[in-house]
Amino acid sequence: MAQNKPNVLITGGAGFIGSRLCAKLSGTHDVTVFDNFHPQVHDGNPENRERLAEHGITVIEGDMRDRDALRAAVETVNPTLIYHLAAETGTGQSFDLPARYTDVNVMGTAHLIEAVRELSPATGRIILAGSRSVYGEGACVDAEGRPTAAIERTGEDMAKGDFAPKDRDGNTLTPVATNADCVVAPASIYASTKLMQEYMLRQAFWGTGVEVGILRLQNVYGPGQSLNNPYTGVLSIFCRQIQEGKTLNIFEDGEITRDFVLVDDVVNAFAMMGTVADMPMDILDIGSGEAATILDVAGVLLNLLGEPTDKLTITGQFRPGDIRYALADTARSRSQLGWAPQVSLREGLEKLSQWSQETMKKEKSLQSEGFANEIGGH
Numbered sequence: 001m002a003q004n005k006p007n008v009l010i011t012g013g014a015g016f017i018g019s020r021l022c023a024k025l026s027g028t029h030d031v032t033v034f035d036n037f038h039p040q041v042h043d044g045n046p047e048n049r050e051r052l053a054e055h056g057i058t059v060i061e062g063d064m065r066d067r068d069a070l071r072a073a074v075e076t077v078n079p080t081l082i083y084h085l086a087a088e089t090g091t092g093q094s095f096d097l098p099a100r101y102t103d104v105n106v107m108g109t110a111h112l113i114e115a116v117r118e119l120s121p122a123t124g125r126i127i128l129a130g131s132r133s134v135y136g137e138g139a140c141v142d143a144e145g146r147p148t149a150a151i152e153r154t155g156e157d158m159a160k161g162d163f164a165p166k167d168r169d170g171n172t173l174t175p176v177a178t179n180a181d182c183v184v185a186p187a188s189i190y191a192s193t194k195l196m197q198e199y200m201l202r203q204a205f206w207g208t209g210v211e212v213g214i215l216r217l218q219n220v221y222g223p224g225q226s227l228n229n230p231y232t233g234v235l236s237i238f239c240r241q242i243q244e245g246k247t248l249n250i251f252e253d254g255e256i257t258r259d260f261v262l263v264d265d266v267v268n269a270f271a272m273m274g275t276v277a278d279m280p281m282d283i284l285d286i287g288s289g290e291a292a293t294i295l296d297v298a299g300v301l302l303n304l305l306g307e308p309t310d311k312l313t314i315t316g317q318f319r320p321g322d323i324r325y326a327l328a329d330t331a332r333s334r335s336q337l338g339w340a341p342q343v344s345l346r347e348g349l350e351k352l353s354q355w356s357q358e359t360m361k362k363e364k365s366l367q368s369e370g371f372a373n374e375i376g377g378h
Ligand SMILES: NC(=O)c1ccc[n+]([C@@H]2O[C@H](COP(=O)([O-])OP(=O)(O)OC[C@H]3O[C@@H](n4cnc5c(N)ncnc54)[C@H](O)[C@@H]3O)[C@@H](O)[C@H]2O)c1
Pocket: 011, 012, 013, 014, 015, 016, 017, 018, 034, 035, 036, 037, 038, 041, 042, 062, 063, 064, 065, 084, 085, 086, 087, 088, 089, 104, 108, 129, 130, 131, 132, 194, 216, 217, 218, 219, 220, 221
């Protein structure tokens, strides 16, 4: 007799990470997506939506801010596994739209909690797409190698070209990899809402049969990340700018450092969280474990896309909410989840640049077809 597949609900499942997670789970699970197809994410980027149709995913178009719609979706699907990915995701944009970010990310999570608590019995797993942004400047050591908390970098220092993280007394610190032992210190409204999501989910299901797992993701990149959304995905934005013949603007002194992790590796981690026998005790950090400066990565992308590697300007500009250094300590993801990144940064950048070339080529031919049709119509 055929076994029933487990029901999975993925909020934000039409997005960059979510649509790939849907594809991965589609053979083994009955997958339903709850997503409002946010225009900023989906306009001009049909690929992720198309992926859902290709894999026979059920789609419920709805907004996390709509309590009744979400409740109805949870009731209908009656999931044993929920991935909560729906969110407003722009760090910089969150300063301009604090109410919207709070409504979607915090209130939306509250709606999800209420909906799950109404299931009887409330059991299963909820896995949150958390963010490393909750660490702010992250873990640092002082000149003697002692762990020391960094304060938020000041506009005054940065205007003088001094971008290094500092301690309370103004001493320069050296950043190191972060794990869940690191003190949280969100430096943007986006990061604060992501931290709130973690707190709420961990608090809401105490004493119930619901298990909560949290993955703090570093900078996820790869094919499928919007080439049009100016608020997220620095590497995709670079790919578009390079192919449009633009000179890349590199902020600060070029030494901003990130841990770029390929979307396929992230999707594997989510899938494993759904099936691992014992839910990891700790919040897990998901990154490549490779630190890369923005200057270096820009150079690699320029090279891969056939442009001179110096077609960039180091502007010295800086933005609130940008942190200096991000690197995941993935030891616990390895030991508690059995997960490890499989793809090197170089290999991942090759995939990204190739995909961006194909996508922009398609875009151009669609535009010229449209143009030809327009001419034909007149
Ligand atoms: N991509 C990264 O680098 C990264 C890093 C850390 C954490 N995360 C987290 O991972 C999750 C997924 O990120 P992503 O990169 O796939 O982003 P994405 O923008 O591609 O996907 C988010 C999805 O959520 C949907 N959504 C947005 N607002 C909604 C609302 N009000 N109601 C219903 N759906 C809504 C969007 O339509 C989109 O399909 C987010 O929670 C994000 O905070 C991502």
